[in-house]
Each structure stands twice: as structure tokens, then as C-alpha cells.
Amino acid sequence: MDFQTLVFFFLSAILVFASLRVITARNPVHAALYLILAFFSCGGVWALLQAEFLAIAIILVYVGAVMVLFLFVVMMLDINIDRIRQGFWHYLPLGALLGVLMVVEMGLVLGSKYFQVPASEAMLPANISNTKGLGALMFSDYVYPFELASIILLVGMIAAIVLTYRGPKKSKYTNPAKQVFVKAKDRIRVLQMPVEKD
């Protein structure tokens, strides 16, 4: 077993373990952290395939940005694990069906070599870097799908802004006539919260 195989098995062992913990960890923040570990090991596996652009892109985009925002949201939520688990047996058949479907799809893709389908393996000349090759393809052969995808993303971005936009705030002018009638309880409400203890 050469060194590369050793690294591959090391990374994939971590990847499988982390992915299992994502769905079994009780604490949602822990699950999100295991997901980050899974992405990171996945980047390592891709780097072993010499797809350095994809490897770095998954770390840059998913680990560096998406999961930060995800953690941001998960940390804010007050998640009651028992309530989430209530529907477990109810949803299990649907989830199992989807899981089996994904395994079959993946098996078809990965097994194409086994079933002697001519594999479309992208081979680059040794002196062109991965990133350059990808960029050249994106802006020549696949320019229309690429532009289409970027337009869809742009629409998504604008839609998110439109959905949360509440209109411009015109001015901070206050009406003195209304101010006169303000009571203390309109402005401030004192809440008594018990100290949270685990």
C-alpha cells in the first residue's frame, strides 16, 4: 500500500465517521461541526485526485462561508431534540426510500467503469493547471450553461433582498402631538426571565 492510498483511507475514514455523526449527534451545533469536518476531509480526498481547484473551492465556499452562516443560525435556535425526534418513525419510510435512490444513483455513476461503459475521464495536459483548464472550458464550451447558472443565482439573490426589504425609512421625524400621549409602558417592558440551567 503506497502512501497515497494510506492518506486516502485515512481521509475517507474521517469522512465516513464525520458524516455518521452529522445524523446521530444530539446537539445540532455538534452536528454542524461534524458536517464541517466532513467537507474538509472531502476537500482532502479531492486534492488527492489532483482536482485542487474543486478541493479548495469546497473549503472556501462551504467551510469558509456557508457553514459559518449555518452555524450562525443553528446557534441562535432553541432546538428541542425530543420534539424533533417525535416524527422519526413516521418519516422513516420516505427517508429510507430517498436514501436507497441516492445509493442506486451513486452506484450507477461509480459502477460505470465496472460495467465497461467508456468513462468520460477528463485528462489535462500536464503543464496546464486545473484551475486554468476549468476556466477555459467554462468560458468556451460551456459558456451558455455557465451564464444561465449565474443568472439564476442573480435572480435568487435579488429575490432574497426583495423578500426582506421593508421599504425605505423616510425620516426620523417624530410627531410631538403623539409624543405627549406616550405612557411609560408603551416604550419599555420589563421581562422576568428565569436563569437557564442545563
Place this chain on the structure above:
Amino acid sequence: MDALMNFGLGMFGGVWPAVWTLVKIVLIVAPLMLGVAYLTWAERKVIGYMQVRIGPNRVGPWGLIQPIADGLKLLMKEIIVPSGSNKAIFIIAPMLAIAPALAAWAVVPFTDSLVLANIDASLLYIMAITSMGVYGIILSGWASNSKYAFLGAMRSAAQMVSYEISMGFSLICVLMVSNSLNLVDIVYAQDHGRFAEWGVGFLSWNWLPLLPMFLVYLISGVAETNRAPFDVAEGESEIVAGFHVEYSGMAFAVFFLAEYANMILVAALTSIMFLGGWLSPVGFLPDGALWLFAKMAFVLLLFLWFRATFPRYRYDQLMRLGWKVFVPVCLVWLFVVGAWMMSPLNIWK
């Protein structure tokens, strides 16, 4: 270098490449940690003089042993783990903060041959690794089980993600004009041009044609390292000390090390991308790593100067600057640079 390599191969055999890499890592990290220690000293001295004080002057001549004394003091202190905190994550968080700050140095070139790993996608690697530094802060804030720490973590998460975008855009301009993702090639791309032929090479460095991007990168760098005036994650006067309020002893010191190591890293990257790296500013002086260190020292002085000069941004002002000023400026300059490169006036051939 090759003689040393052959000598080592004879002496240790097959394990020598691994040993040699480890030696090189130590040769980078040890001076870096010393640099961090003396950066804290320099910060206190520089800000002291700017505010007409003397700064540390008791421990050793000119207070030079002060950082060592501080380090020893923090080593001796107890690390207190708050009750109700998430213990494992509480301990891991400082390590997550410092690991990216050290790992990024693997691809930083000191001269064209003095680099640990001269890889093709080193710019991407730097962006990916530095984008992970935020986890140390977020997790420390969450694991502390303290409201102030949590507020600091939330602020930091939003701030880092916002400023990474403008940072990425300014680096896209750099890689467009240098036509490479390799940091060594990026420095070499700044070496030719009309001004370089005239012997005033510092005018052909990226800072001049990409001046708006240089400013955006520098300011985003200050924001990414959570330094004043963008230090809302710490915000002593608002949220005590933000994410590291619950940390003591060496765990706190590791956060401190990470912050200053990140400052030095951003200074090195600014020098490499925009200030010509190890290139000499004028034709009659030789190139060398000393120039890189001089440029880094200059950028670090700017960091300290900002801290002594500007009051802290309010949170909404900070977000406005990131999203409504920097991102549009970057997008416009991206188009300008693209049009410039396609026009007959292209200076980057």
C-alpha cells in the same frame, strides 16, 4: 541548499525529506512567534509615543523583555473552564483560531526560492485557509455559555463573512493582471513595465494601477483580523471583551497569538500582492527578503497607527462600509481592469 539536501539524504536516508520539511516549518514558525511577541511590544511602544506616553520601559532595556514576561505570566495562570460551558469545544476553539494563521504561511514566498510549498493555486489556498479563522471565534463565543461572548461571536461571524467578499474581489483583480494564482508569479508580474525599466520599480507594483483595490484589501484586512477600528467582536466598552471574555491563562494567550499572527500574515500578503514582495523599489539596489520584511513592517505600522487614530465603527456603519461601499467599488473596478486589459493601453502584457 542542494549540498545540504544531499548531505541529509546520505545521513538519514529516505526520511530526510520529511525531516527537512519539519525543519523548514520550525524555521518559519519560530521567528513568526518571536515576531508576534515583539509586535505586541511594538504596538504598546508606538501607541504610547503617539499618545505622548512612554509605553513599557521597566522590564529590560526599553522594556524589551516585557513580551517574554507577559508570556510567562499567562503560562503560569490557571485556565478556568466556566460551568455550563461545552468543555471540548471551549478548549478546541483557541486552537482553531491559531491553526489557520500558521497554516497559511506554508505558501508565503519570502524570495523566489525561499518558500515552503510553491504550489500553483497558492492564492486560492491562502483564501481558503484564512476563511477558516472565523471558526475559532464563533465556537469560543458559543462554547463559553456567556451572553457577552456569544454577542462577540455573532458580530464577528457576520463581519468576517462580509469583508471576505470584498477581499476576494480585490484578489480577483490581482490575479487578472498577473495571470496566475501562484504568489511567486504574482510578485514577478509586478517586476516588468515601463517604470521598472526606468529603474523606479515601485511605481510598477500593483498598488498604483490597482489603487482602489489596494485600499479595499488593506481595510478589509484590518476588518478580517478584528483590529481597531473594526474590533466590534471584542468591543471592550460594549461587550467587555467579546468572544474571549471567559478565557484565561494560556487559552487567552493563544487567541492573542492568533490575532497578531493574522496581522503579520495580512501584512505579508499585502506586501506580496500589492507592494512587490521581495522586489527592490529602485533599480540600483538588489532584491531580497529584507525588502519584504521592510514592507511588512510598514503595513504593520499602519495597523498600529489605525488603532491609535480611529474610534471604533458602530456595527451598522461597519456593515454599510462592507456591503454598500466596498462591494460596488470592487465590482466597478473589476470591469475597469477588464476593459483596461482588453484595450490597447494594456500595461500588463
